[in-house]
Amino acid sequence: MSDKIEAVKKLFTSKSSRVETNKGDAYYQELFQKCEARLNEMRAMEPTNRVDFSELLEENGIDRREFMKWASATTAMLMLPPMFTPLVADATLLMNRAPVIWLELQDCAGNSEALLRADGPKIDEIVLDIISLEYHETLQAAAGYQAEKQLDEAMEHFKGKYLLFVEGSVPMGMNGQYGTIGAKAETFHDHLVRCSENAAAVVAVGACATFGGVPAASPNPTGAVGVMEVVKNKPIINIPACPANPANMVGVILHYLLTGQVPELDSLLRPKFAFGYRIHDNCERRAHFDAGEYVEEWGDKGAQNNFCLYKMGCKGPMTFNNCSIVRYNEAINWPIGVGRGCIGCSEPDFWDKYAYERPMADAKIKAPTGGVEKTVDEFGLGMLTAVGIGIGIHAAASAVAGKREKSGESHE
Ligand code: SF4
Ligand code: SF4
Incomplete structure (x- = not known):
């Protein structure tokens, strides 16, 4: 795994892939001091999850050296200079002070599944095991009134401090009646609004929670929208993709x-x-794109030689995401690596705009964030003519109640 971490770090710090920040030394010195002060504050706090991070690393055969390499790669991923590596390592050890409440709305549970089904977790997934996951509608053992009580207590106890992670879109049609939750049949919309009221920030995870995803695909029968269309009074962080990459959640x-x-x-x-x-x-596969070497048909010689997938509908030229760098499943591989073109899952309306197997040379769609040099039409044609409940995500067995028992805390 260590080699993969090195490779990821190299890619994040390489000149060609680096995201320029235009920040000077004075900015980072000030930020460093601020981070140190913040970590001291966190150290003084009682952990809400007693899971021992060092023990988890040991159980998974990861030594301190490898952990520090991960911290160094993660520092680079977060666009921070190397001097922040020890702080990132310390912050990781303090992740059990970060209360998280996780809502699941209109979706396939793919983001939760992606976390649960990773085998032989790498450090990113282990980190997710130690966050203080106070409530998760899918993974928790509690149900009905017990679950509602759990949620209310967690929101009260961590008022203003918890991060609200939301997976799934919000159905707005029929006054929200396409999706309800709990014994009182609260609509997903009202549930989200209520739970976000006392959150420090709201993190929308996956294609559906960010931009509506597949539920919002034409004709969008439930009137599905992303979280940012509903929550207007809180900081929102969107982590799109299908599924969202655990490395980005940890980040x-x-x-x-x-x-x-x-x-x-x-x-x-x-x-x-x-x-x-x-x-x-x-x-x-970029060198093949530049050389005009394409897969023309599934299974052809080009496919056998890992040629560019543009003609098979790859939307990599208009998609922004770091999956080409951090990859999935212990950084083993990613969609293009296994021979399937990108379908732009981290972009708005991806299902309608991008998820079909033909190139976009005729589509005249510009990447929404800018950055693509020309319209895809110009770009493509030019080139083609050249040719708690206590979930440790993996140790899902511990329940929030049990965890609090261990920590001697009770909100009963
Ligand atoms: S992202 Fe897609 S179009 Fe671009 S080089 Fe890779 S396979 Fe080809
Ligand atoms: S390659 Fe494209 S479709 Fe696949 S996960 Fe990455 S952004 Fe999404």
Whole structure:
């Protein structure tokens, strides 16, 4: 795994893929001091989750050296200079002070599934095991009135401090009646509004929670929208993709823990550290694109030689995401790596705009964040003519009640 971490770090710090920040030394010195003070504050706080991070690392065969390499790669991913590495490592150890409440609305549970089903978790997933996950509508054992009580207590206890993670879109049709939750049949809309009221920030996770995703695809029968269309009075951080990458969830929580602020966001409220990269610019098949070598048909010689997938409908040229760098499943691979073109899952309306297997040379769609040099039409044609409930995410067995028992805390 260590080699993969090194490779990821190299990619994040390489000149071609680096996202420029235009920040000077004075800015980072000030930020460093602020982060140190914040970590001291966190150290003084009682952890709400007693899971021992060092023990988890040991159980998974990860030594201190490897952890520090991960911290160094994560520092680079967060667009911070190397001097922040020890602070990132310390913040990771303090992640059990970060209360998280997780709502699940109109979706397929793919983001929760992605976390649960990772086997042999790498450090990002282990970190997610130690956050203080106070409530998760899908993973928790509690149901009905007991679950509602749990949620109310967590929101009261961590008032103004918890991060509200939301997975799934919000159905607005029929006064929200397409999706209700709990014994009182609260609509997803009202549930989200109520739970966001006392959150420090709201983190929309996955394609559906950010931009509506598949439920919002034409003709959008339920009137599905993303979280930012509903929550207007809180800082919102969008982590799109289908599923969202655990590395980016960890990055957002770490950044918040370390600085007490939301990370720098693009115009779609996506953290720049994760979505400042265009797939096409960091794609291992790019040399084939430049050379005009394409897969023309599934299974042809081009496919066998890992040629560019543009003609098979790859939307990497207009998609911003770091999955080409951090990859999925212990950084083993990613969609283009296994021979499937990008379908732009981290962009708004991806299902209607991008998820079909033909190139976009005729589509005249510009990447919403800018950054693509020309319209896709010009770009493509030019090139083609050349040719709590206590969930440790993996140790989902511990219940919030049990966790609080261990910590000697009770909100009963
Ligand atoms: S079009 Fe797709 S497969 Fe080809 S280089 Fe760009 S991102 Fe990679
Ligand atoms: S390659 Fe494209 S479709 Fe696949 S996960 Fe990355 S952004 Fe989403």
